[in-house]
Amino acid sequence: MSSLRESMAEHGFESNDDYDFQVRCLLKGTPNRIRTLSIQGDGERRKTAFATALAHALETPHILYHDFSDEVPPTPEVILPPGTDEYGRKASPVDPLDDIVSQACALSEAESTVLILDQLQAADFREHIRIHRLIRDRRWLVRDAPYHANPRNLLLFLISEASLYHALQRESFRVWVGRVSERRVTLSPAELGLKPDAALLLDALNDLFGAVDASPTRSEMARLLDDLASHVQTEEHLIHALFGRCEGIDRDRMKDPELRPALSRVIEQLRDYLDIEQIVVGRGCEDVE
Structure with a gap:
């Protein structure tokens, strides 16, 4: 469990937040119930990425997914011919939810299985x-x-943009997945493979991130610093690079005149770090379309 965050990053979900504790609580759940995780937050489809990455990080042999908002469900791998009852009447096709839940139940008899039920707000309340x-x-x-x-093998992940049925929520362990990481990480130059004199540049960036309530991850910082070293020359470039590399950056907020001093400081520290005698400073946030 100590490498859960790293494993989830390898499977598409990167965050500064550590979910080890929440996952331990889930896995130690009531043995006579299906252990259920209710994934909440303001991360929209980031919650889906969290569920999928967590299932893979747990090294689950079988991961099944159903989206209640999908108006055209994917074609099943095996298409059964229509059945008939004792009166010769054709039976209606199996509902996609029934199909995937019954598969999950059957697979759980022998091996670990995760069933992800996404966009539950689109489901009929009876479901x-x-x-x-x-x-x-x-x-x-x-x-x-x-x-x-x-119950020893099946895990159920629920994702909804609205409140769950009360009894269903009570049976679940809730975890919050935000639009950005709640934990802000301050990385040293050495951790990013930079020279010690990059400290002032990192300080300027961290002040800017604090002003816009952003919490970039290590990989986002690494990519951003590559852009700073190779391409960024103006405040306008900096805004584009920040929005392009860092999830959760509010582009409208970046154009706020109050942020100009913080943007200018980053450009100044970048110039000093790269030992450039003169750098063209952009006219400001109004240049960004």
Whole structure:
């Protein structure tokens, strides 16, 4: 678990925040219930990236995903011919939710499985009730046919942009995934592979990040510094580079006249660090389209 953050970054979710504690709480959940994680926050589809990366970081053999907002569900790998009842009437096709939950239950009998149910706010409220029953009873009914889940192997991740059904929420452990990292990391020049005299440039950048409430990750900082060393010459360039490299940067905020001194300081420290005698300073934020 000590490398959870690094493993999740390798699978597409990078953050300064450490989720080790929350994941330990989830995994030590009530043994007679399906362990369920309710992923909340203002990160929009970043929550989906979190769920997928966490499932991979846990080295789960089977990861299943269902999006309730998908009006055209993907074609299943196996297409069964239409069945008929004893009167010769054709049975309706299996609902995509029933199909994927029954698969998750079956797979969990033998191996670890993660089922991600995304955009639950688009689901019928009755589906919330059914999911709650799955967690409580460890059983999913499809046309009166039961599919049993192994609570030792099945993990359920729920993502919703609105409040969950109260009983469903009570059965879940909640985790917050924000638009940006809540934890701000101050990296030293050595940690970024820079000379010691880059400290003043990093100080200027950190002051700017504080002013715009941004918390760039290590890789974002590394890419930004590459741009600073190779391309950035003006305040306008700096704004484009910040927006281009750092998730969560508010572009409108970057054009606020109050930020001009902080932007200018970064350019000045960049000039000193690169030992450039003269650098053309942009006219300010109004130049950014």
